[in-house]
Amino acid sequence: MSRSVYDTILSAVSAARRAGLDSADQRMAARVVLLANDTDLSPGIAQLLVDQIYLDICPPDGSAARVLP
Known part of the structure; x- marks a missing residue:
């Protein structure tokens, strides 16, 4: 996946x-x-990408979210 x-x-x-x-x-x-x-x-592909990456950015287990300042 592209870093961008x-x-x-x-x-x-x-x-x-x-x-x-x-x-x-x-x-x-x-x-x-x-x-x-x-x-x-x-x-559909955009939704799939966002859903997968969103789990990394905002984990459902309540651990610290990765958000840019």
């Missing part, structure tokens, strides 16, 4: 979190940004 895809999703989730959006809206924001940056991606 990970960074794009991390940046979008971080911005959405700072704006006070909930988890579902953070994921949606990341999908929108990812699709805007790569028009070759299908919405």
